Amino acid sequence: MLKIEDLTLHYGGSQILHGISMEAAAGEVTCVMGTNGVGKTSLLKAIAGSHPRTGGAVELDGEALGRLPAHVLAQKGVGYVPQGRMIFPLLTVQENLETAYACLPAAEHMVPDEIFELFPILREFLGRRGGDLSGGQQQQLAIARAMLTKPKLLLLDEPTEGIQPNIIQQIGRVIEYLRDQGNMAIVLVEQYFEFAYGLADRFVVMKRGEVSMAGRRSELAKETLKQAVSV
Ligand SMILES: Nc1ncnc2c1ncn2[C@@H]1O[C@H](COP(=O)(O)OP(=O)(O)OP(=O)(O)O)[C@@H](O)[C@H]1O
Numbered sequence: 001m002l003k004i005e006d007l008t009l010h011y012g013g014s015q016i017l018h019g020i021s022m023e024a025a026a027g028e029v030t031c032v033m034g035t036n037g038v039g040k041t042s043l044l045k046a047i048a049g050s051h052p053r054t055g056g057a058v059e060l061d062g063e064a065l066g067r068l069p070a071h072v073l074a075q076k077g078v079g080y081v082p083q084g085r086m087i088f089p090l091l092t093v094q095e096n097l098e099t100a101y102a103c104l105p106a107a108e109h110m111v112p113d114e115i116f117e118l119f120p121i122l123r124e125f126l127g128r129r130g131g132d133l134s135g136g137q138q139q140q141l142a143i144a145r146a147m148l149t150k151p152k153l154l155l156l157d158e159p160t161e162g163i164q165p166n167i168i169q170q171i172g173r174v175i176e177y178l179r180d181q182g183n184m185a186i187v188l189v190e191q192y193f194e195f196a197y198g199l200a201d202r203f204v205v206m207k208r209g210e211v212s213m214a215g216r217r218s219e220l221a222k223e224t225l226k227q228a229v230s231v
């Protein structure tokens with residue numbers, strides 16, 4: 001579903017990503033790991049178009065993507081759950097969800113029941129302001145908002161960061177549910193090792209803006225992987 005070749009990215013004059021190549025298949029969770037500041041968020045920003053890449057090729061579902069703006073990529077099927085959630089604090093839960101409609105034809109402007117079955121708290125809090133939700137509730141809202149855009153590729157940036165264990169478990173179940181539907185590729189950036197290890201089909205380990213190790217779960221020993229992501 002996603003194929004990246006030799007992707008580079010700069011902020012002004014400083015180069016952050018130095019030729020990243022990776023793939024993510026539909027029906028799989030591809031987990032991007034690495035310590036703070038290695039460039040995980042920058043990689044997702046480049047894929048989602050919220051910061052332009054400098055070079056390299058990105059292919060989505062067989063289509064070569066130019067350096068397109070984020071709203072166009074969202075319409076093409078890139079769903080993005082950013083680090084820190086980026087909920088609109090003054091909009092209600094309902095209104096936050098409706099921002100996803102910008103990616104959909106008018107006939108599809110509705111929130112399917114599936115969303116509330118996965119995240120019952122959102123139905124309860126539809127009229128509440130996004131900024132008044134807890135961190136875990138905001139994370140659920142951010143995932144729901146991305147799901148509403150009907151993505152082919154779902155990018156999740158550290159969804160467990162600062163979240164209590166029962167909500168982490170719930171988020172894990174939602175990721176499994178989406179993976180098992182089989183038509184969506186999921187790229188999960190995660191530093192919580194056991195959570196990532198429990199979900200991932202493939203791993204991409206980053207170090208200083210490069211891929212230091214990659215492979216399928218069955219090809220990598222857990223201890224080797226753990227070692228690689230902690231340095
Ligand atoms: N807007 C920006 N302008 C300049 N430098 C930036 C910008 N955003 C990130 N950086 C730098 O790019 C590098 C990679 O940052 P990035 O946020 O991609 O890392 P990360 O792996 O997601 O880290 P974390 O695990 O802490 O979220 C860091 O050195 C960071 O300081």
Ligand SMILES: [Mg+2]
Pocket residue numbers: 040041042083157
């Ligand atoms: Mg980050």
